[in-house]
Amino acid sequence: MLSEEMEKYLEERISQLRDQIPDTALQKLKDSAKGYPVELTKEEIDKIVELVVEDYKNSLINPGEAIGIVAAQSIGEPGTQMTLRTFHYAGVRELNVTLGLPRLIEIVDARKVPSTPMMTIYLEDEYKGSKEKATEIARKLEYTKVENVVDYTNIDMASMSIEIHFDGDMLRDKGVSIDDVEKAIKKLKIGEYTIDKPDELTLVITFSNLDNITTLFKARERILSTKIKGVKGIKRAIVKKSGDEYVIITDGSNLEGIIGIKGIDFKRVETNSLHEVESVLGIEAARELISREIKKVLDDQGLDVDVRHIELVSEIMTRTGEVRQIGRHGVTGEKTSVLARAAFEVTVKHLLDASARGDVEEFKGVVENIIIGQPIKLGTGMVELLMTPTSR
């Protein structure tokens, strides 16, 4: 709590610190000072600001610190705890979500498609309050082929016709009518045919100019794999209540396909598909997603890892402008030293290739300096001292 005068004073102190302390930290300071139940005096504000500045400066890392190693250890050690506990974990209702170590490996490897792609779709104001409206959108998203609503099919070779029996329950569940199916089939170019409806759940397609049975089988395949509705890649869409609004959770992810669908608040759509985010939203979004996904995995397991280690990982992975994986060889394309590469695997081949190319060893990294017995360029090893004895 702050009196008006004190608030002005705090504002003034904060503006002096603008070029020393990040805005987010200053904002937090302001918010907590305002939210504090006791009224603060001028001296107290001075003391608080002083402590904040001191604390911030103490938390800064000294140049020369081996932050990469520290990050690797800080994520790696809890990672060993994780291995034994989970592989796959049945998560959100019917959906299966990869969690734990397999998911962590997946993120760091920067795979093109995650093993369980998922989206969380938030809706616009007029849709998010009602379950019916949300379900309607969810149905529109689900990728439904003809075969998803079919019970069984018969092929009549005498009359060259295909009999399709539909499953009434599936039709209702997916929100599809026979007319929708008929419309979808009519868009196909599979020769000349007539469609009959002997009863409510059956379509009979009789071809007039097919000459052999193979083409008839092919026609059936094409009909069954025809899309009735939906967005490609989205296998299921489930409506779930989250807080005071309804959200759609999908099995399968297609960020690009979601754009422009009415009722969807695209700005809030979440996906776990790194590659899609990179290509649709850009590298900064991908960086943020890597941090968040790693953090989520670790939090789920109850492991407490400082965000700065995770942020270092995501920043290293994205700093060239595209997502690079961290595999067995470290960050792809990062290791330029011949000796460092030769120390890892297929030593002779690396050395031979390097000498054939005429590579130069710059001794910038750790491994190569250890190999030739030099101090490594880290911590005290990177300090160069020059002595000027005449100056006294």
Place this chain on the structure above:
Amino acid sequence: MSDSEYLTPLNKTFAESWKTRLTLYERARVISARALQLAMGAPPLIDISGMDQKSLTSIAIAQEELRRKVLPITIRRRYPNGKVELVSLRNL
């Protein structure tokens, strides 16, 4: 690209601030180098008669010398972008 183009004001004051102070590792390196000289018999650059005689080690003397800015040592910092900066211990 010049520094001012990509440095935010925050980063700029941060970079500036290092011109007048040492990193943890630079301190350690300077003190250890000087302590080694002292241990091998080099004469101290300060009057040590006033110091606490019980804890008068080569490291303690080296620390005091660094504090009083009498060491004729310059640190050469190499930045990742190739920039080189000299920091004299005499004017910290």
